[in-house]
Amino acid sequence: MLRQLNEHSSDTAHRGPASGTPARPDWTIDQGWERYTAEEHAVWRTLFERQTRLLPGRACDAFVQGMKDLPIGPAQIPDFRALSEVLAQRTGWQVVAVPGLVPDEVFFEHLANRRFPAGHFIRKPHELDYLEEPDVFHDVFGHVPMLMNPAIADYIQAYGVGGLRAQKLGVLDKLARVYWYTVEFGLVKQADGLRIYGAGIASSFTESVFALDDDSPNRIAFDLQRVMRTLYRIDDFQESYFVIDDLDALLELAHIDFAPLYEAVQGLPEHEPGDVLASDRVIHRGTGRYVSEKRERRAGV
Ligand code: HBI
Ligand code: FE
Numbered sequence: 001m002l003r004q005l006n007e008h009s010s011d012t013a014h015r016g017p018a019s020g021t022p023a024r025p026d027w028t029i030d031q032g033w034e035r036y037t038a039e040e041h042a043v044w045r046t047l048f049e050r051q052t053r054l055l056p057g058r059a060c061d062a063f064v065q066g067m068k069d070l071p072i073g074p075a076q077i078p079d080f081r082a083l084s085e086v087l088a089q090r091t092g093w094q095v096v097a098v099p100g101l102v103p104d105e106v107f108f109e110h111l112a113n114r115r116f117p118a119g120h121f122i123r124k125p126h127e128l129d130y131l132e133e134p135d136v137f138h139d140v141f142g143h144v145p146m147l148m149n150p151a152i153a154d155y156i157q158a159y160g161v162g163g164l165r166a167q168k169l170g171v172l173d174k175l176a177r178v179y180w181y182t183v184e185f186g187l188v189k190q191a192d193g194l195r196i197y198g199a200g201i202a203s204s205f206t207e208s209v210f211a212l213d214d215d216s217p218n219r220i221a222f223d224l225q226r227v228m229r230t231l232y233r234i235d236d237f238q239e240s241y242f243v244i245d246d247l248d249a250l251l252e253l254a255h256i257d258f259a260p261l262y263e264a265v266q267g268l269p270e271h272e273p274g275d276v277l278a279s280d281r282v283i284h285r286g287t288g289r290y291v292s293e294k295r296e297r298r299a300g301v
Helices: 002-012 038-054 061-069 080-091 104-112 136-148 150-169 172-184 207-213 224-228 248-255 259-265 289-299
Strands: 094-098 115-119 187-190 193-196 218-221 240-244 282-284
Touching (some): 038 136, 104 115, 150 172, 150 259, 172 224
Parallel strands (some): 187 240, 218 240
Antiparallel strands (some): 218 282
């Protein structure tokens, strides 16, 4: 009886990333919007409010505009059905719910069909800055506003198509770096200065300051082959951010055939996350202070 009760009650809240086999082959689940608890909506509000204060003058115009045009606000975790309705009209995208990270080919298949898989669960109140798998705040606050922009809408779809191809060619690591340094951690030049368009930055309280204002990281003009060869950090701030001239650069990327580029970089050495190359167009040469201080602390100096 107690067991039954427990199972029932854990089903009414949204558990974190589930393990095991998915109910549907495409890994989608119902968002279960009606089942979000007041506590879960409150976590959303906390995250939403502190991030919204930070983003004026930091997020790019397209992000701000997308956010304004979408049914996203502080009061509640957004309902994916309402988001999809607006998105579908603007760029033909939808938001579908998944329990967390899904296998690469499942992820690509969704993107190739203009479905954005978003985690349905939200982080716990004691882990506001900690994220093991993409939750609803990262996916919806970070990614969905940019999907209102036609250039990034086409680019992310092209990434899905290209991902399926790259898997077959055995070069997925190279394509994943391009995604990482654009869709997740990209910066864009605007007339009024550098701005954030990457969702990993836009949804992070600490990194949205670090990426733009800190003197530690490098800020380097985006170059496709260069980025294909650049390793990245998944567990800490980036040591280098790559800057595109405008969002239409992504539209160009969406139409490039990557196959010859994979061949061109095949066998060439990889670059460390913090490397600055002689061939780089450097916008800001990072001091590397953040990483070196961290290393010293770890060594107990
Ligand atoms: N699944 N839900 C989700 N979100 C992602 O961003 C994601 C994923 N599965 C695989 C994946 N990303 C990446 O490893 C690929 O882009 C390579
Ligand atoms: Fe993401």
